[in-house]
Amino acid sequence: MKTMLNVALPKGRLGEKVYGMFAAAGFECPSILEPNRKLVFENEEAGVRYFWVKPSDVAIYVERGAADIGVAGKDILLEYAPDVFELLDLNVGKCRMAVAAKKDFRDNPERTLRVATKFARIARTYYAGLGRDIDIIHLNGSIEIAPILGLSDVIVDIVETGKTLLENDLEPLETIVPISARLIANKASFRFKSAAIEAVAERLKGQVPEN
């Protein structure tokens, strides 16, 4: 019997792009493109079973073995630090994790810096490296509004084009880390389905766009 790989893909634009890479690498599953509300799609011949999950949940599905492999942003991997293998940088979904503030912001090192973010661990690690004392304000969305209303001094968030920042009179100050989508694998699945997982990684390599 052919080994079936469970593949967790992130719902949304990035997921569709990544599926395109899988399909071009020989792991297509045409039913996935039909307009319906199904979440699981299988192509027994190619040995893959795809399912769509929330992008921030992909790492959890893979870490806990419900999916053998998956595609997650480096931001999620840094924030949740799941115990998984990071097999390939897919070089898509590129953006950066950055510190941003109001255009007239002046840093006062004598005071604790108030940082609003969805990515508490990344922010904490970054400022710990600088030896800076910070106060993390954990928000779940619309981070840009925090410095405008005086809730925080700066924000740590994903910046793609910088358009949202600009429209809200904010500007990026520092890049913490560049982000892109990564192919991840469950550590136990890798031991038992290594040939199948490595075949996917190897064939996907040919689909990774140049910079």
Place this chain on the structure above:
Amino acid sequence: MNPTEYPLKPEERVLFALRDLYSRFGYSQFKMSKFEEYDLYVRNKDFLVSDGVITFTDTDGRLMALKPDVTLSIIKNTRQAPGCVQKVYYSENVYRISGSTRSFKEILQTGLECIGDVDLYSLCEVISLAAQSLKLIDSACVLDLSHMGVVSALVDALTPDGALRAEALRCIGEKNADGVRKLFPEGDIDGLLALISAHGPAPQVIAALRPWCAAPEAAAALNELEAVTGALAANGCECIQVDFSIVNDMNYYNGIVFRGYIDGIPAGVLSGGQYDTLMQRMGRSARAVGFAIYMDLLERLNAEARPYDVDTVLLYDDGADVIELTRAIRLLADSGRSVLAQRAVPEKLRYRQLLRFKDRGIEIIENHA
């Protein structure tokens, strides 16, 4: 019912089998208190798998901790003698923060430690017992071996910078070749890339890495790995593979480190290695090797589904004669069947046989057997 026939849960069955295995190889059980002075863990904080420790103040004012780890307590209690090794096994609850929920959990951990004049034989024995332990849990298992000497020699050749080394180790643990490329854009990283991509049967992996291990330390480490895997293969340990993504903290571990996986359990169930460096940090000159099995993960193993919750349900009425009823239940239980006395059948209960107790005797209502 005979206790040996009692439907044991997979982790209980494994626990008995492991105790039997370890004692057959001369390991004696190490029993310890649930509490230990907090100080022991503060001094070796990085050795602990999780960062949180549950503490409380003892009646004499000492700050105590609920054991988050067993190895440190065992090292504390060892005595040294030339040419001898102390061989102990344990089965203890430890208290740790669980990675996914970030809350404290009680985890049953079983394992063994071999401390003292550890030689090549002792090393092989411990790894072979780790492999046999995995086999007892499930025949679909893999024991991955790595050698910290090989890993550190290849990383050291690239950079002396502590932070970069830590980052490189993390990338090796993640099999993150792209990460290594970004970390050393100018460096000659072919050796590290070979290390990351090489995994599988020992002879092939060792041969593939040989060209990158010309330096004396790296060559000695690779030779040791070859000697150990060769001896184990000759003794029928076929589940052993080599994979250098097993990287434990270099501040504590040196030499061979290993991790065991069971098909169907998403994380490694067995973890171990040589920890001579930890021994030195605790002021001991002896060498040591050991491993632990995280028994809580075995709950995920498929237990054989039991078709029935109970063999017999015996229904009785409110006015039933208690003496006669007790006698009837005793008779049924003594015949080797499980009996549940009820006045009404509980919802969703699965049973082989439904009986009703009457003054004149027992009436069979349903029989599925």
